[in-house]
Every structure is written in structure tokens, then in C-alpha cells.
Amino acid sequence: MSSKEKYLGEFEQFLLLSILSLGDDAYGTTIRQLLADKIERDVTIGALYTTLERLEKKGFVESKMGEATRERGGRAKKYFKVSASGEQALKRSKQALNTMWQDVTLRGEHSCE
Amino acid sequence: MSSKEKYLGEFEQFLLLSILSLGDDAYGTTIRQLLADKIERDVTIGALYTTLERLEKKGFVESKMGEATRERGGRAKKYFKVSASGEQALKRSKQALNTMWQDVTLRGEHSCE
DNA sequence: TTATATAAACTACAATGTAGAATATATTAA
DNA sequence: TTAATATATTCTACATTGTAGTTTATATAA
Numbered sequence: 001m002s003s004k005e006k007y008l009g010e011f012e013q014f015l016l017l018s019i020l021s022l023g024d025d026a027y028g029t030t031i032r033q034l035l036a037d038k039i040e041r042d043v044t045i046g047a048l049y050t051t052l053e054r055l056e057k058k059g060f061v062e063s064k065m066g067e068a069t070r071e072r073g074g075r076a077k078k079y080f081k082v083s084a085s086g087e088q089a090l091k092r093s094k095q096a097l098n099t100m101w102q103d104v105t106l107r108g109e110h111s112c113e
Numbered sequence: 114m115s116s117k118e119k120y121l122g123e124f125e126q127f128l129l130l131s132i133l134s135l136g137d138d139a140y141g142t143t144i145r146q147l148l149a150d151k152i153e154r155d156v157t158i159g160a161l162y163t164t165l166e167r168l169e170k171k172g173f174v175e176s177k178m179g180e181a182t183r184e185r186g187g188r189a190k191k192y193f194k195v196s197a198s199g200e201q202a203l204k205r206s207k208q209a210l211n212t213m214w215q216d217v218t219l220r221g222e223h224s225c226e
Numbered sequence: 227t228t229a230t231a232t233a234a235a236c237t238a239c240a241a242t243g244t245a246g247a248a249t250a251t252a253t254t255a256a
Numbered sequence: 257t258t259a260a261t262a263t264a265t266t267c268t269a270c271a272t273t274g275t276a277g278t279t280t281a282t283a284t285a286a
Contacts, residue, residue, distance in 0.1 A: 006272090007123060007124075007154075007243095008123070009122070009123060009242085009243090009272080009273050009274075010120060010121075010122060010123045010126075010206070010210075010273095010274090011273075011274055011275090012273075012274095013123075013210070013213070014209075014213055017213040017214060017217055018213070020217045020219075021213075021216055021217055027233080027234095028233065028234065029232080029233070038212050038213060039209045039212055039213060041120075041209070043274085043275065043276085044275065044276050044277070045233080045234080045276095045277095046234095046235085046236085046237090046275075046276060046277060046278080047274065047275040047276060047277095048275090049233095049234065049235070049236095050235095050236090050273090050274080050275075050276095051273075051274070051275090053235090054272090054273075071231095071232090071284095072230090072231055072232075072283085072284065072285085073230085073231060073232065073282075073283035073284035073285080074230095074231055074232025074233055074281095074282065074283055074284080075231095075232060075233040075234060075280095075281055075282045075283070076232095076233075076234085076281090076282075076283090077232090077233070077234085078233080078234065084220075087219050087220060090219065091219055091222070093123070094214070096127075096152045096154070097123075097126070097210070099151050099152055100126075100127055100130040100131070100134075100151060100152060101130060101207070103134055104130055104133045104134055106133075106200050106203065106204055107197075107200060109204070119241090120274095122241080122242050122243075122273085122274090123242095123243090124242075124243055124244090125242080125243095140264085140265095141263095141264065141265070142263080142264070156243085156244065156245085157244065157245050157246070158245095158246095158264080158265080159244075159245060159246060159247085159265095159266085159267085159268095160243065160244040160245065160246095161244095162264095162265065162266070162267095163242095163243080163244075163245095163266095163267095164242075164243070164244090166266090167241090167242075184253095184262095184263090185252085185253060185254085185261090185262055185263075186251075186252030186253035186254080186261085186262060186263065187250095187251065187252055187253080187261095187262055187263025187264055188249095188250055188251045188252070188262095188263060188264040188265060189250095189251075189252090189263095189264075189265085190263090190264070190265090191264080191265070
């Protein structure tokens with residue numbers, strides 16, 4: 001019982017990837033929007049923040065508060081970025097999945113290329 | 114609220130992929146072994162069957178009982194195979210993840226090739 | 227000073243992940 | 257023939273992750 005490195009859940013992976021994609025503009029609303037646009041996954045904003053908070057507790061993301069948007073008022077944004085260990089975890093998950101897919105071909109699919 | 118196609122959890126994906134890899138020899142012990150060998154994921158056999166059963170309930174795998182092993186006795190094996198809708202679900206999960214990875218590059222990684 | 231827009235925090239529950247003990251069933255040895 | 261042992265599944269319980277919905281905070285404009 002040594003390396004008890006927990007795997008990321010799938011939704012956690014999606015959030016980390018969203019944040020990486022968004023760069024300096026990753027906060028609740030933009031993340032939610034990206035998920036909807038890219039993979040048609042419509043989650044409530046509450047679902048999002050809950051998972052984001054858990055990721056932060058595990059040290060996979062870091063956050064800092066920004067100022068309220070100048071456009072039309074409102075509460076301050078909370079910007080997220082993926083930590084080094086978050087990237088690590090992401091890489092591990094990707095590799096595991098790649099390994100598992102390695103010698104699998106689905107019906108009506110071509111293995112590669 | 115139309116297409117309520119649930120995503121597969123990550124562990125569910127691993128099990129489906131294991132079964133596909135194992136072909137005609139996919140049952141509790143071999144699946145568990147494959148997971149340990151390929152991705153160093155050591156799950157208890159109980160964890161495995163629980164998830165397998167849930168996958169079956171959702172129609173993503175099918176099972177049939179085999180005969181007891183001739184080698185040295187013991188209980189009959191339960192063989193699993195992935196259903197067409199299981200493959201579908203797997204494909205969807207893969208695509209979603211691919212899409213999310215699309216424009217992400219990790220530190221110290223080369224994007225492709 | 228209230229309406230409205232923007233965004234985050236809180237609360238609660240459902241689904242998935244995981245372990246460990248209990249049970250079933252076949253073979254082999256005494 | 258029955259106790260020991262090997263192989264394999266089923267059952268029970270709990271932890272973690274996924275998800276929704278409501279509430280609260282805070283800024284601007286009317």
C-alpha cells in the first residue's frame with residue numbers, strides 16, 4: 001500500500017482541461033460555457049463550483065479572486081489555474097486510458113490513422 | 114431535456130476496455146489481473162463485480178455463466194462481453210475526452226506526434 | 227434605494243468507486 | 257465420505273465524485 005495516487009474522476013478531468021484551455025480567463029461562467037460548446041455537457045453552475053472546490057482542496061487547482069466585471073457590475077470573479085500536480089494527475093489519467101485503449105478496436109472503427 | 118445520455122465513469126470505462134481486450138476470456142479474475150498488469154490499478158474483486166453488475170443493469174455489458182474450471186475445481190465463471198450500446202458509450206466518452214484535450218498541451222509535453 | 231446583472235457559496239442528494247466478509251461449488255487428500 | 261483447499265461470485269456497507277437548485281454577495285443603472 002504505497003502509491004495511493006487517486007485517479008481523477010472524468011468530470012474532474014474535464015474541468016482541469018477546461019481551465020487549461022481558457023488560460024487566463026478561466027472562471028465559473030466561462031468554464032461552464034466551454035463545456036457546453038465543446039462537448040455539449042450542460043452542468044449547473046453549482047455542480048461546477050463544488051467540483052472546483054474539491055479539486056482545490058486536493059491541490060490540483062489554485063484560485064484567486066479578480067475584480068468585478070466592468071461591463072455591468074456584479075460580484076468578483078474567481079479565477080482558476082491548474083497546478084503542477086494537477087497537470088501531473090491529468091497526464092497520469094491520460095496515459096492510463098491510452099494504455100487501456102491500446103489494443104482495443106471498436107466495431108466500425110479503424111484502429112489508428 | 115432530451116438526450117440524457119449518461120457518461121461512463123472512468124472505472125466503468127476501464128472495465129469495458131478490459132473486457133474488450135480479453136475477448137472470450139473476460140471474467141472476474143482475468144479482468145482484475147489485466148487492470149493490475151496494464152495500469153497498476155489494484156482493485157478488490159468485490160469492487161469489480163459491483164461495477165460489472167451496474168454496467169449490466171445499464172445494458173452496457175452482457176454475461177453468461179461458463180463451466181467450472183477443469184484444472185482444479187471451484188465455482189463456475191461468469192463471462193462478460195461488451196454490448197453494442199456499451200461500445201457506443203465508450204466511443205462517446207473517448208470522443209469527449211479527445212475534444213477536450215484538443216487544444217491543451219501540458220508543460221514538458223509535445224502536442225502531438 | 228430599488229431593480230437588475232453577474233457571479234460565487236451553500237445544501238442536499240444521486241451515482242460511481244471501493245473494500246471486505248460471506249457464500250457457493252468444484253477437486254483432492256486423508 | 258468428508259475435511260481441506262482452490263476458484264470464483266455475491267452481499268453489505270461506506271467513501272468519493274457527480275449534479276442540481278437555492279441562496280447570498282456585490283456591483284451598476286434606473
